[in-house]
Amino acid sequence: MQxxxxxxxxxxxxxxxxxxxxxxxxxMRMKINEEVEVVYNNELYIGKIxxxxxxxxxxxxxxxxxxxxxxxxxLYIPLVKEQKMDYILQKATELGVDNIVPIEVExxxxxxxxxKYLKKRQRWQKICKEASEQSKxxxxxxxxxxxxxxxxxxxxxxxxxxxxxxxxxxxxxxxKSNKYCDKISVVIGPxxxxxxxxxxxxxxxxxxxxxxxxxxxxxxxVPLFILSAINYEYME
Amino acid sequence: MQxxxxxxxxxxxxxxxxxxxxxxxxxMRMKINEEVEVVYNNELYIGKIxxxxxxxxxxxxxxxxxxxxxxxxxLYIPLVKEQKMDYILQKATELGVDNIVPIEVExxxxxxxxxKYLKKRQRWQKICKEASEQSKxxxxxxxxxxxxxxxxxxxxxxxxxxxxxxxxxxxxxxxKSNKYCDKISVVIGPxxxxxxxxxxxxxxxxxxxxxxxxxxxxxxxVPLFILSAINYEYME
Numbered sequence: 001m002q003x004x005x006x007x008x009x010x011x012x013x014x015x016x017x018x019x020x021x022x023x024x025x026x027x028m029r030m031k032i033n034e035e036v037e038v039v040y041n042n043e044l045y046i047g048k049i050x051x052x053x054x055x056x057x058x059x060x061x062x063x064x065x066x067x068x069x070x071x072x073x074x075l076y077i078p079l080v081k082e083q084k085m086d087y088i089l090q091k092a093t094e095l096g097v098d099n100i101v102p103i104e105v106e107x108x109x110x111x112x113x114x115x116k117y118l119k120k121r122q123r124w125q126k127i128c129k130e131a132s133e134q135s136k137x138x139x140x141x142x143x144x145x146x147x148x149x150x151x152x153x154x155x156x157x158x159x160x161x162x163x164x165x166x167x168x169x170x171x172x173x174x175x176k177s178n179k180y181c182d183k184i185s186v187v188i189g190p191x192x193x194x195x196x197x198x199x200x201x202x203x204x205x206x207x208x209x210x211x212x213x214x215x216x217x218x219x220x221x222v223p224l225f226i227l228s229a230i231n232y233e234y235m236e
Numbered sequence: 237m238q239x240x241x242x243x244x245x246x247x248x249x250x251x252x253x254x255x256x257x258x259x260x261x262x263x264m265r266m267k268i269n270e271e272v273e274v275v276y277n278n279e280l281y282i283g284k285i286x287x288x289x290x291x292x293x294x295x296x297x298x299x300x301x302x303x304x305x306x307x308x309x310x311l312y313i314p315l316v317k318e319q320k321m322d323y324i325l326q327k328a329t330e331l332g333v334d335n336i337v338p339i340e341v342e343x344x345x346x347x348x349x350x351x352k353y354l355k356k357r358q359r360w361q362k363i364c365k366e367a368s369e370q371s372k373x374x375x376x377x378x379x380x381x382x383x384x385x386x387x388x389x390x391x392x393x394x395x396x397x398x399x400x401x402x403x404x405x406x407x408x409x410x411x412k413s414n415k416y417c418d419k420i421s422v423v424i425g426p427x428x429x430x431x432x433x434x435x436x437x438x439x440x441x442x443x444x445x446x447x448x449x450x451x452x453x454x455x456x457x458v459p460l461f462i463l464s465a466i467n468y469e470y471m472e
Contacts, residue, residue: 228464
């Protein structure tokens with residue numbers, strides 16, 4: 001069943017984005033009395049289409065669902081080229097990321113002004129919303145504001161940095177030995193990796209350097225690898 | 237250091253593809269006496285560029301390397317649109333797949349004639365070679381011929397099928413409980429999944445149905461998820 005995220009609920013009707021109404025009428029060509037899945041306030045409902053001009057969706061019933069047993073996952077990723085970024089956002093959403101926070105790092109090729117960034121962020125949030133509907137998520141990943149590494153000082157929970165230097169400690173060691181944590185944050189480096197100074201800074205902030213193994217992955221592959229690994233660890 | 241795969245070795249010189257010579261001269265603009273990594277017969281060497289017209293690469297020395305401790309991984313994937321296929325091949329190579337075998341399934345949208353397939357296969361093999369160089373692999377994944385599910389009858393090793401029906405057995409259960417196997421083969425379904433008959437057929441051939449969890453992944457995300465999970469399981 002098609003899934004949509006509601007903005008709010010008014011007298012038992014779900015209010016969606018205009019683009020969702022367009023999707024219901026003109027893309028899905030739905031009929032009156034057809035049912036859709038609606039996510040509202042992180043809860044899942046069945047909605048019934050009562051009217052098409054304008055679209056009104058009645059709250060039919062709330063569905064009970066099994067909560068996912070995994071920590072909140074935050075990925076700090078360097079700005080990468082548009083196409084790679086879109087790809088990371090879509091795949092990371094499919095793979096259950098909770099927060100994606102772009103970071104400014106020495107070797108990142110992309111620099112953005114505040115305004116440009118905010119425009120892009122809107123687009124990125126839309127990509128995450130659509131991927132969330134498509135992959136049947138209950139939450140939409142949140143895209144943070146562009147951060148410098150210094151802003152990661154106060155980060156809580158289990159904190160990792162993908163290191164080009166670290167040879168012994170790997171992702172598995174740390175994720176396994178922190179199985180019951182509430183929050184995992186991972187800093188991913190750009191092509192060529194973080195600079196030694198950057199790695200050092202993050203270690204001073206309590207980020208544990210880990211290797212992802214001997215294989216060299218492209219920067220856009222790393223978030224998928226990490227999210228897949230964490231999903232796997234928490235499978236039951 | 238740039239890595240290349242050699243076709244053969246003749247009087248202590250490595251013979252590469254013409255496209256590699258072009259890459260050395262015109263893309264990397266290498267100079268005489270520069271060194272490159274050369275993989276030949278699944279072994280890693282340092283080669284020295286002795287001449288540029290034509291390029292000749294001397295075998296300097298063989299490097300010892302730690303063998304990867306993981307089973308041989310074969311992915312059976314339905315034919316998907318060109319762009320998704322290229323993407324799966326590149327990422328699966330980065331993530332250590334050994335064999336990729338396209339399969340003909342009921343719900344696959346793409347149908348190919350034998351000739352068309354062979355042409356595509358050449359292109360795909362090239363994508364895997366380049367991704368192997370880029371991700372510093374010692375082997376290039378092998379792309380099999382297009383198979384019908386009946387040809388999987390004789391498959392050896394641990395055999396899994398990504399199931400839309402299975403609710404209890406998951407990827408982790410099976411991979412963990414077969415940790416010391418030599419070979420894992422996984423059949424991935426198309427958008428909409430394999431048909432019930434197809435799943436049944438594969439189960440009759442000894443493929444164990446597994447779920448990948450509650451989240452819905454796009455068909456091109458599934459191979460990455462599975463490979464990342466297996467890599468994670470074998471990290472040490």
